[in-house]
Amino acid sequence: MRVAEFPQITSEILMRLRARAPRVHCITNAVAQAFTANVLLAAGAVPSMTLSPDEIGAFVARADALLVNLGTFDEERRDAVAAALEVAGEARTPWVLDPVFIDRSEQRAEYARALAAQKPGAIRLNAAEFAALAGSEAEGAALTRYALDTLAVVALTGTVDRITDGAQHAIIENGHPLMAKVTAMGCAASALNAAFLAVESDPFLASAAALLVFGVAGSIAGERATGPGSFATTIIDVLYALDGTALSEKARVI
Amino acid sequence: MRVAEFPQITSEILMRLRARAPRVHCITNAVAQAFTANVLLAAGAVPSMTLSPDEIGAFVARADALLVNLGTFDEERRDAVAAALEVAGEARTPWVLDPVFIDRSEQRAEYARALAAQKPGAIRLNAAEFAALAGSEAEGAALTRYALDTLAVVALTGTVDRITDGAQHAIIENGHPLMAKVTAMGCAASALNAAFLAVESDPFLASAAALLVFGVAGSIAGERATGPGSFATTIIDVLYALDGTALSEKARVI
Amino acid sequence: MRVAEFPQITSEILMRLRARAPRVHCITNAVAQAFTANVLLAAGAVPSMTLSPDEIGAFVARADALLVNLGTFDEERRDAVAAALEVAGEARTPWVLDPVFIDRSEQRAEYARALAAQKPGAIRLNAAEFAALAGSEAEGAALTRYALDTLAVVALTGTVDRITDGAQHAIIENGHPLMAKVTAMGCAASALNAAFLAVESDPFLASAAALLVFGVAGSIAGERATGPGSFATTIIDVLYALDGTALSEKARVI
Helix, strand or coil: CCHHHHHHHHHHHHHHHHHHCCEEEEECCCCCHHHHHHHHHHHCCEEECCCCCCCHHHHHHCCCEEEEECCCCCHHHHHHHHHHHHHHHHHCCCEEEECCCHHHCHHHHHHHHHHHCCCCCEEEECHHHHHHHHCCCCCHHHHHHHHHHHCCEEEECCCCEEEECCCCEEEECCCCHHHHHCCCHHHHHHHHHHHHHHHCCCHHHHHHHHHHHHHHHHHHHHHHCCCHHHHHHHHHHHHHHCCHHHHHHHCCEC | CCHHHHHHHHHHHHHHHHHHCCEEEEECCCCCHHHHHHHHHHHCCEEECCCCCCCHHHHHHCCCEEEEECCCCCHHHHHHHHHHHHHHHHHCCCEEEECCCHHHCHHHHHHHHHHHCCCCCEEEECHHHHHHHHCCCCCHHHHHHHHHHHCCEEEECCCCEEEECCCCEEEECCCCHHHHHCCCHHHHHHHHHHHHHHHCCCHHHHHHHHHHHHHHHHHHHHHHCCCHHHHHHHHHHHHHHCCHHHHHHHCCEC | CCHHHHHHHHHHHHHHHHHHCCEEEEECCCCCHHHHHHHHHHHCCEEECCCCCCCHHHHHHCCCEEEEECCCCCHHHHHHHHHHHHHHHHHCCCEEEECCCHHHCHHHHHHHHHHHCCCCCEEEECHHHHHHHHCCCCCHHHHHHHHHHHCCEEEECCCCEEEECCCCEEEECCCCHHHHHCCCHHHHHHHHHHHHHHHCCCHHHHHHHHHHHHHHHHHHHHHHCCCHHHHHHHHHHHHHHCCHHHHHHHCCEC
16 A cells, blocks of 8 residues: 555545445444444444344344444453354454453453454554553554554554554554544544444555544544534534545545 | 324424423433433433333333333343333333334344234334334335234334324325434434323324424434534434424425 | 632632543443543543443542442442442542432432442432432521531532532532433533542532532533533533633622
8 A cells, every 4th residue: 555545545445335334233332332323324334232142143143344342341241242253253254352441450451352362353442552452562563563463453543543464554643632532432433443344355454544534534523623522523424424535635644 | 183284283292292291211222322311301301211120110100101122132121121011001101112123133023023012102113123023014004004903003214204003194204314324313213202102192193293393303403414413413402492383384294 | 618719719620620630430321421421521531431340440449539320220330339439438539429310219219328328529419319318308408417417518400509518508500401401411510520529629619619610611501502402512612611711700609
């Protein structure tokens, strides 16, 4: 991938997402569910969110991608995750791991490490979560090593987003400070990453495109919003209308 | 009911709803809870949402209507539903069944069929859910037959809404495409349907009026919104301010 | 505290909150989680919300304040509350009790009375909830007596907010009628109260300041909003931007 072509490639993947309307099953926390569902819908995907171990298999079997977010870590979720990953593994459905808040609880970090070994397509996380997961600071060489170890794309978000599969690398300087002032922004980015995995077979491209779309939407929403409340509403509107022109104009990829 | 009078009748039921502020207990999924509560509050009802089997009886006993939404289908919810329906049955509290996503899981569809036999006042659903519930396509004769079989009003929403109790029929052509791009819109419509059952004894009129109110609010919000994010906010504002004049001007009932 | 100085004191506590970014762990209902998290983020705090009995201790141990909201009352929550209060008690982490809807279920009221005996820093509630909790009407002398009995600040919200620790008293006449038309407003006020307890050692001052901040934000949002949907968005924007000048201009404290 050449950086100059990346906005155009991203735009093509986004158009494909809208055309195919992939189903994304989300195991996520209650705080994030509604916002995550609305981000997926605005982007063109179709979310489902049941956690019942009895039926999650049926939902995942009909889904095109899966999100495993650890934001609520309880027995029900762990059972749901186990059942979902079994079906996803058989069907080779791509999935994203979002190890939310694993820096706050060692138990949660251990669980995330076990999941990271089960071949997620991508792991979307922040710097503190990366440190808890990988046991090293979130800088270039450590990200590369971790991606090579897990065979997963590492998609680190923050002031700057860094995406790598160990061989390819992208740095995205979009987004907006208000993204840190609205709950579930990271969770929604992970869900979007899963949606992109459903329509793009190169997990690196899919992950980088998802974060570029979300970052550009955030940049534009940040210009229009008057605070975090209107930002959360506006980023959904922007995502829904986002096109190749806006991506090309706003993308800051290096 | 004559179609020409329907906006006026709807307006009267809505005024009654605002005057009486009925309590609506909602068994619904976590994705939909906040939006559903805000739709009910904007319309003039008072929502409650506890699922604890220990206390749901006490809440339903004090409620004027009940919503049973299958969006999250787990043991806790099934226990809550059983406890709630027992109290609702004794008190003859009207209730609405919303068989969310039963087309995705046969287990869920079976459960919905069992609930449909327990005399809901109305069943609010989309075409795919109707097909899974009734085993036939969602067209006129099948809706009528299903309404006669279950003695429930069938309130089918989509591009066009169709409401029937088997004898009376209404078709509503309001709403807006953005309603399909915001999570929990159908769930909220079902909750509103329950609120209308609390203040109108004819379940057909109540259900048709609820869907007209929601559809007209959607039409107006669609004119004002710049995308699905602002649509979700605006439909709440519109619902809160909706009056007989707007209903008469905007209603498209046939 | 002299009333004339109160907006200035409140502004200082709010600045401290933004500077220190205290962690507030919230045990709250699913309806309220997202809005509560966004209110805390807008004010400058960092929310977490896990309920898993396995790990809630680790989260509370790293938190600067705790919210215990009874909005969803099930076994999982009660286990979470017990585990959280044990850690909070050892670490002397301040906590707020929000006895949501205890007027609807005697079981819930009993549970709230047991919690009120465990030394919350503040109890934030409405008049009906106070009556269920204290067994007497929510007027001045009863509030004072209850505060002295429990050694907790009583923070009663409604058209007028009344805050007392039994010795000091404040009455706040801010807020807006639309606050009653948006779900989770009271829950979010309680969470804000917890955040203020994290940065102000006098629980009376902390509670009164939190309710003044929320009330003034509500007053300003009410002037700008066109209904409850935009109100919910706008109050977050206003909270985020609130400063000493706005507090001084708008505060109505007696």
